[in-house]
Amino acid sequence: MASEYQAHRCISSCILLLVGVVLLLSAGTGSSTSCYKRIFTFGDSIIDTGNFVQMIGHNPSPIKEPPYGMTFFHHPTGRICDGRVLIDFYAEALGLPLIPPNLPNENTGLFPWGANFAVFAATALPPEYFRNKWNHTVPGSSYLSSQLGWFKDMLHRLAPGDATKTVLSESLIILGEIGGNDYNFWLLSRRPRDVVYQFIPDVVSIIINTAQVLINLGAKTIMIPGNFPIGCVPEYLEAFKTNNPADYDEFHCLKWFNDFSMRHNQALSNEISRLRAQHPGVKLIYADYFGANMEIFKNPHIFGIGDPLRACCGGKGYSDGKSCDKNAILLGDPANFASWDGIHMTEKAYNAISDGVLRGKFAKPPLLYSC
Numbered sequence: 001m002a003s004e005y006q007a008h009r010c011i012s013s014c015i016l017l018l019v020g021v022v023l024l025l026s027a028g029t030g031s032s033t034s035c036y037k038r039i040f041t042f043g044d045s046i047i048d049t050g051n052f053v054q055m056i057g058h059n060p061s062p063i064k065e066p067p068y069g070m071t072f073f074h075h076p077t078g079r080i081c082d083g084r085v086l087i088d089f090y091a092e093a094l095g096l097p098l099i100p101p102n103l104p105n106e107n108t109g110l111f112p113w114g115a116n117f118a119v120f121a122a123t124a125l126p127p128e129y130f131r132n133k134w135n136h137t138v139p140g141s142s143y144l145s146s147q148l149g150w151f152k153d154m155l156h157r158l159a160p161g162d163a164t165k166t167v168l169s170e171s172l173i174i175l176g177e178i179g180g181n182d183y184n185f186w187l188l189s190r191r192p193r194d195v196v197y198q199f200i201p202d203v204v205s206i207i208i209n210t211a212q213v214l215i216n217l218g219a220k221t222i223m224i225p226g227n228f229p230i231g232c233v234p235e236y237l238e239a240f241k242t243n244n245p246a247d248y249d250e251f252h253c254l255k256w257f258n259d260f261s262m263r264h265n266q267a268l269s270n271e272i273s274r275l276r277a278q279h280p281g282v283k284l285i286y287a288d289y290f291g292a293n294m295e296i297f298k299n300p301h302i303f304g305i306g307d308p309l310r311a312c313c314g315g316k317g318y319s320d321g322k323s324c325d326k327n328a329i330l331l332g333d334p335a336n337f338a339s340w341d342g343i344h345m346t347e348k349a350y351n352a353i354s355d356g357v358l359r360g361k362f363a364k365p366p367l368l369y370s371c
Helices: 002-026 051-055 086-093 127-134 144-158 163-169 180-187 193-217 234-239 255-278 289-298 347-358
Strands: 038-042 114-116 171-175 221-225 283-287
Touching: 038 086, 038 144, 086 171, 086 347, 127 180, 144 163, 144 193, 163 171, 163 193, 171 193, 180 193, 180 255, 193 221, 193 255, 255 283, 255 289, 289 347
Parallel strands: 038 114, 038 171, 171 221, 221 283
Antiparallel strands: none
């Protein structure tokens, strides 16, 4: 009896595994008109769609409560935004359903349209890098290598063996934005700002190495975004405000911090070009999030935004340091703002940035025409 029971369990497990592989491989051939059958994403709070709230379980967090999610979903979803974030707009434009977070169903989900591995406060480099090399503690509990580990676990469960290459060859992988928090946690804790230049080669290296791992696994299309103009972020404008006009550019953003973001982006873009030359059969797309975001600061009226440097939730002027939570004051309709909480953007801003990447000049080729 015992041997028959074990044999029955083995057969059942094999059938479930086969069904999972078939569903994953066949996904996208039905209602979707996308040239990509699925999207897999890595990153931080810019595109987290629920992994962080899954990680903290029943612990309280402002992002579990209104006004988060008020604009599109009309309830909190785990997104650090009033509504949709970048990955949502990419999925919609490419004809796919919204991409679910990985963690809520990491052991049972079939993820037929892809999965999102991004987590709020994630870094590119692991915590021990900062602790051992710089005697610095970062608060995030996720980093790029850990997200890659979750991704490999999912592939092993759903697409073992040769199926992995098939799945990845038909998928779009969005590798970031990641790395911004490696700099944010250092700069906003008022550590010596010049030191952060030394992070750039290591941050860029781990992003490129991760892209190489994904290529080795079978990925054929990878979009790698750069960092945003942090000198225009309300939290930075408040923390580092000065009385010296020379510290600001014509759009009232802090010059040093935007120059730093551009330094990171140039190093990343250079390495993407190098990797592209090594893999002519792989489409590597650099997404210029800096340029797409700057369009909002250059011409806010085009987007219906009054002052792009003010935070909608919990902020006065730039940002008064108060949390965006259920007790926060909203300065108006989030559709009239670029910044949601002083760090993260509104759905309106993410829509504008994604449009520049999907259809405009801020990705080569534009993502919507990349296949």
